[in-house]
Amino acid sequence: MAVPDTLATSAPTRRRAVDPRLMAVVGSLCIALSPILISLSGTSPGTATVFRCLLALPVLVPMALIERRRLRRVGGVPGEVQRGRPWLVVVGGLLLGLDMTLWTGAIHAVGAGVSTVLVNVQVVILPLLAFLVLGERVRLSFLLAVPVMLGGVALAGGLADGGAGAADPVLGTVLALLAAFAYAGYLLFLRIGSAPGQKSGPVALATAAAAVSSFVLGSLWEGVDLTPSWAALGWLALLALIGQCMGWVLIAGGMARLPSSTGASILLLQPVGAVLLGMLVLAQFPTAWQLVGCVVVIGAVAFAARRRAEPSPEDAVAS
Template sequence: MTLSASPAASGTAATTRRPLDPRLLAVAGSLCIALSPILIALSGTSPGTATVFRCLLALPVLVPMALLERRRTRAAVDAPRGRPWLVVVGGLLLGLDMTLWTGAIHAVGAGVSTVLVNVQVVILPLLAFLVLGERVRPSFLLAVPVMLGGVALAGGLADGGGDAADPVLGTVLALLAAVAYAGYLLLLRVGSAPGEKSGPVTLATAAAAVSSFVLGSLWEGVDLTPGWTAIGWLAVLALIGQCMGWVLIAGGMARLPSSTGASILLLQPVGAVVLGMLVLGQFPTAWQLAGCVVVIGAVAFAARRRVEPSPEDAVAS
């Protein structure tokens, strides 16, 4: 007598949901983070103050999410475990990145600072090649010059940089932030276990609060009573830019090659331009609009096909 699969089993298999495309997660996270320079400017706080409050106000939301995720992953006995110490180191770098970038926003402007910090698009794949031995696809190498040119246009560099308060200092701060940013993204990917999103972001955010407080205390100070208006803007920044943005990016980057993920993150300056129009009434020039089009086209070219990291890459140390 031949046994056939039960209708329940067949229905279960048929209704199994496919995971979301990691590129969509990374795009959504990038657009959330694109709000960051606008909210930071509206808060009117120092670099250390903005970053410390951004992290602390995000933790009450992130911690329950991390606990729920941990309860779910504990059920899988054979599930691979992450390396939390790598996530902590990455979080320390994240605190440096956000504090330095906030300083760059004040010194050189939101658009140009966002352009400069996105040189991580080159630094991240280079680090992945050196640390993980991950190969860089030829299509990415072809798209990099186009992407960087488009980001430069979108940030307003073609217009001379505007009335920046201190363009030299702002450039240095943004470039240092880019190095820290790339290090954070790589360590978050290497240190997180498969399926983890909220837990690593929560741990990294707590570590970022520590490093940003130390750096901020030494540089322009940390104001623990910035006022309710500033706290309100920073709370919105924590919810959208920190909780939603980084969790979405963590979920997407874990299943994407570093070059593809870094390319998608270049949508941040484009999103900043669009949101600046909608929120602050800052209408871009024709050069900036052209840059937006170039960036979107280059990102679509570099990320047109998803390639999962190989098992060897995923476990390399």
């Protein structure tokens, strides 16, 4: 997403110096903690997602209001803010709720690390959507990586050895792939629906919409517990603060100022971190073939996203 010249020239130097790649990296590391905290909470997919959103809103809404006041002090921003399309952010938020609920189900079924690897197939889906909607170019190397990635998904999902140790590797793989489509849609709608300079505002709006869609889906699937234990609430509050507030705001701010290929590559830190944390914290050790599949998936999407398309001049961001 382009950063308008008026905003770039009027903003303080300190703000211009923030590298969007650094924001995306830190945000990705925060998100990598999410499946660990979800597993520790021991709650159903709908319960985890609904409370993740609701507990984040008291933090996100003030952040959004502070951001709005700050942007109003910058010359020409009121017009820019009006150019945002909140309804697209709401659509993205509804998809985010589906993504997080399905992903939570995948965490329970196939493990924190493998589910996060599989859901990051969005790294392939997002550039395809960007090509269809925004006309961003797709390289041949990207297309060649897709069948390799699909093979890795099959291995990571336990096709070779049945995913020994996982509760339901096939179901977990299906849920993670469905979540990946919803995740890619969220990132795209957030990108094209947010006004230049906005970070917290769109994430707060999307989180509110996600609470609605996750409650609906969660109520139909395993139910939503409105009175979880205090221990579960503690883990979910930590999830809301780190995974929702810090993670998504940083990712939204970084991704909005980066070409899709660069942002998608940085997001690969999520599955790598989740696999390592899953083994260290939860003692969830994937089988050898699942680990091979994870490596294949991560390698394929990294190859697909690397130099997938050169950023257009309006997307270029000064370091």
